[in-house]
Amino acid sequence: MALTGIQIYKLLPQTNCKECGFPTCLAFAMKLAAKQVELSDCPYVSEESQSKLAASAAPPIRMISLKSNGYEAKAGNEVVLFRHEKTFYNKPGIFLRILDSDSEEEIKQKVSAADSYQVVYVGIDLSLDGFAIASVTGDASAFAKTIQAVRQISQRPLILMSRDAEIMKAGLEILSGENPLIYGADVNNWEAMADLAKEYKSSLGVIETSLEGLADLTQKITTNGVEDLVIDPGGRSLSPALTFGTQIRRLSLKKNYRPLGYPLIAFPGDAGDPSLEAILAAQAIAKYAGFIVIDHFTPASVYPLLVLRQNIYTDPQKPIQVQPGLYEINNPKPEDPV
Amino acid sequence: MAIEVPVDKWPGEVRSVTIGATASQGGTRSRVVTVGGEKTLPFMHFEAEMPNPPAIAVEIKDRRPDDWSPLLLNAWGEVVDDPALWAKAVEEIGADLIQLSLSLTDASGEATTPDAAVSAVKSVLGASGLPLLVFGPGQAEIDNELLVAVAEATKGENLVLGLCEDKNYRTIVATAMANDHLVSARTPMDVNLAKQLNILISDMDFPLERVLMDPTTGALGYGIEYGYSAMERLRLAALQGDKMTQLPMIVTPGFEAWKTKEAKVGEGVPNTWGEWEERSVNWEILTAITLLESGADILVLRHPESIKLIRTAIEDLMAVPETN
Ligand code: B12
Ligand code: SF4
Numbered sequence: 001m002a003l004t005g006i007q008i009y010k011l012l013p014q015t016n017c018k019e020c021g022f023p024t025c026l027a028f029a030m031k032l033a034a035k036q037v038e039l040s041d042c043p044y045v046s047e048e049s050q051s052k053l054a055a056s057a058a059p060p061i062r063m064i065s066l067k068s069n070g071y072e073a074k075a076g077n078e079v080v081l082f083r084h085e086k087t088f089y090n091k092p093g094i095f096l097r098i099l100d101s102d103s104e105e106e107i108k109q110k111v112s113a114a115d116s117y118q119v120v121y122v123g124i125d126l127s128l129d130g131f132a133i134a135s136v137t138g139d140a141s142a143f144a145k146t147i148q149a150v151r152q153i154s155q156r157p158l159i160l161m162s163r164d165a166e167i168m169k170a171g172l173e174i175l176s177g178e179n180p181l182i183y184g185a186d187v188n189n190w191e192a193m194a195d196l197a198k199e200y201k202s203s204l205g206v207i208e209t210s211l212e213g214l215a216d217l218t219q220k221i222t223t224n225g226v227e228d229l230v231i232d233p234g235g236r237s238l239s240p241a242l243t244f245g246t247q248i249r250r251l252s253l254k255k256n257y258r259p260l261g262y263p264l265i266a267f268p269g270d271a272g273d274p275s276l277e278a279i280l281a282a283q284a285i286a287k288y289a290g291f292i293v294i295d296h297f298t299p300a301s302v303y304p305l306l307v308l309r310q311n312i313y314t315d316p317q318k319p320i321q322v323q324p325g326l327y328e329i330n331n332p333k334p335e336d337p338v
Numbered sequence: 339m340a341i342e343v344p345v346d347k348w349p350g351e352v353r354s355v356t357i358g359a360t361a362s363q364g365g366t367r368s369r370v371v372t373v374g375g376e377k378t379l380p381f382m383h384f385e386a387e388m389p390n391p392p393a394i395a396v397e398i399k400d401r402r403p404d405d406w407s408p409l410l411l412n413a414w415g416e417v418v419d420d421p422a423l424w425a426k427a428v429e430e431i432g433a434d435l436i437q438l439s440l441s442l443t444d445a446s447g448e449a450t451t452p453d454a455a456v457s458a459v460k461s462v463l464g465a466s467g468l469p470l471l472v473f474g475p476g477q478a479e480i481d482n483e484l485l486v487a488v489a490e491a492t493k494g495e496n497l498v499l500g501l502c503e504d505k506n507y508r509t510i511v512a513t514a515m516a517n518d519h520l521v522s523a524r525t526p527m528d529v530n531l532a533k534q535l536n537i538l539i540s541d542m543d544f545p546l547e548r549v550l551m552d553p554t555t556g557a558l559g560y561g562i563e564y565g566y567s568a569m570e571r572l573r574l575a576a577l578q579g580d581k582m583t584q585l586p587m588i589v590t591p592g593f594e595a596w597k598t599k600e601a602k603v604g605e606g607v608p609n610t611w612g613e614w615e616e617r618s619v620n621w622e623i624l625t626a627i628t629l630l631e632s633g634a635d636i637l638v639l640r641h642p643e644s645i646k647l648i649r650t651a652i653e654d655l656m657a658v659p660e661t662n
Pocket of ligand 1: 526555560561
């Protein structure tokens with residue numbers, strides 16, 4: 001939460017030495033609150049004040065961006081609980097899960113279909129954001145091979161899924177120069193996973209099934225120097241997922257509670273009932289997920305999900321607008337009137 | 339370390355509205371359905387108990403519909419030719435409520451008469467014990483003519499009469515008052531218009547315990563975000579204590595979704611839209627689930643598969659999660 005001018009003033013030396021170019025510390029504080037000057041213009045701010053001011057300037061939900069080869073999936077930086085209060089900014093990335101037990105043929109077929117999928121809705125191209133590759137065989141080379149196979153077809157951002165640091169490392173090795181999401185760290189493996197996140201400059205998914213446990217874990221990890229986190233509080237069916245999503249969003253926005261101020265990741269396919277996957281994904285879109293991993297790619301369910309995401313993330317102040325111009329609608333022929 | 343999750347304590351609550359009447363209450367229904375009564379936002383079980391689960395109403399027509407998607411007609415089969423059989427099928431599939439939508443004309447194109455409307459309603463009441471909503475064809479004057487006849491012929495059943503809009507609310511409310519029914523008050527996706535109609539209705543001394551409000555929604559891709567936000571704002575206003583918004587909300591995702599090109603058209607559409615029936619059902623369920631999250635108390639649905647899935651979703655959302 002941003003500090004007011006008066007709150008900032010209390011953190012300044014209050015000597016009115018004028019070196020910042022303003023007649024008083026208060027005048028400088030006011031400018032700082034309005035983000036018109038830089039804190040570094042005052043040479044005398046204590047280190048403690050500096051870190052307090054930096055922390056207050058950070059957004060309540062940290063922005064996490066997964067980039068690869070010109071693609072980007074970013075989440076976080078949200079400022080409201082209800083879209084009518086302002087708008088939702090960063091559409092949750094939708095990722096398709098590929099297993100390292102899938103056959104080469106299956107991988108090829110799934111990934112090419114999902115990667116090339118593009119549907120036009122009111123003149124906007126909609127597509128999936130990337131792939132989550134999961135180690136289920138427990139074999140590092142199978143994991144690495146699957147990642148390679150996916151990368152041969154798609155250049156979109158990736159989420160790597162394994163709780164085993166050795167296996168994760170084997171995957172990260174292949175993606176040199178990229179920073180996929182490492183999913184993830186739990187109470188047992190977090191140190192090794194945090195080391196990998198540092199080494200490969202990647203974001204880290206943090207997994208714990210209670211808010212307290214999750215907050216403890218993120219604090220340990222940030223203390224270890226990894227700040228780009230994505231959180232998974234569990235809650236795989238509708239009711240707990242809605243509760244966790246709402247509680248975390250409220251803690252971030254209303255209390256500026258940093259240990260849970262990260263985008264959420266949701267796994268609608270984990271509910272067990274495949275017919276509920278689209279429903280769970282729809283809830284995740286409206287109620288606060290930052291990354292959504294689905295297990296089934298069919299246009300008949302992905303198309304409505306992408307449209308829903310587009311609708312919910314439309315700025316209520318600026319509804320869908322089409323650029324003025326001439327467009328072809330309904331295959332016009334030369335003899336048709338203009 | 340214990341975390342103090344911010345908890346909303348609202349001064350207001352949504353009214354409870356009961357639909358239908360059993361024999362001891364002056365009607366013939368085998369049970370009644372109560373909706374509303376929320377003291378907090380949808381499914382926030384950690385703040386307040388949600389006293390009534392949202393209800394599923396299933397829409398049927400008085401005769402085989404002319405303009406419904408063939409997918410819907412196939413899914414229901416022959417029962418669409420007979421409202422009584424259709425009502426039975428709806429009850430069997432696990433609906434809470436039946437919405438009977440009267441057609442503008444009969445099969446030969448003649449205007450639906452009040453007598454025909456009454457006999458359709460009576461046959462549905464005879465075939466199923468579920469509480470009933472009866473909706474006119476959607477033209478104010480014709481609605482008045484048909485619904486007044488229906489209301490009088492079913493006195494005491496505690497039916498929901500719709501649509502009750504700014505154009506015809508006086509007639510619909512008067513007949514609901516005289517014959518012990520409820521009304522569904524519809525306004526077009528606007529918080530103030532919704533409030534205004536509720537004020538007009540309560541100015542007629544009609545008890546708000548007998549009013550549902552329909553804030554109108556668009557289907558997914560066709561304006562759902564306006565309906566969604568109008569509903570969130572209405573529910574927040576109700577919880578903040580605004581008496582004229584403290585009514586359960588009814589919305590029609592079935593009608594809206596099945597009107598879209600995505601659901602209606604199977605051929606000559608982009609391949610990227612996917613398989614027709616699966617897409618259409620998804621269109622309906624995603625419209626419905628999104629509205630459920632924004633405060634719907636009654637969802638009016640059409641496809642049997644949607645009804646099944648939304649039922650599962652409601653049961654899941656009503657389960658109090660073990661969090662913390
Ligand atoms: C959302 C909505 C609104 C929003 C609109 C916000 C906005 N600026 O977009 C709000 C709530 C503000 C609104 C207000 C009104 N609305 Co309105 N609204 C709708 C609704 C529910 C969805 C429209 C929509 O955005 N659809 C999504 C887009 C994607 O679909 P589309 O418009 O059909 O466009 C598709 C194609 O036609 C094509 N296309 C269309 N135009 C173009 C242009 C180009 C360049 C291209 C390439 C393609 C293209 O591409 C699209 C994608 O497939 C429709 C009902 C419905 N379900 O269709 C009513 C509807 C359009 N509204 C209606 C009415 C009457 C009104 C009001 C007059 C109500 C009132 N009494 O105040 C006002 C008028 C506002 C105004 N000044 O225009 C009527 C129109 C009836 C008519 N034919 O005259 C409708 C049909 C509802 C109804 N049945 O009563 N509305
Ligand atoms: S330079 Fe720093 S201490 Fe000096 S007046 Fe400006 S804010 Fe105050």
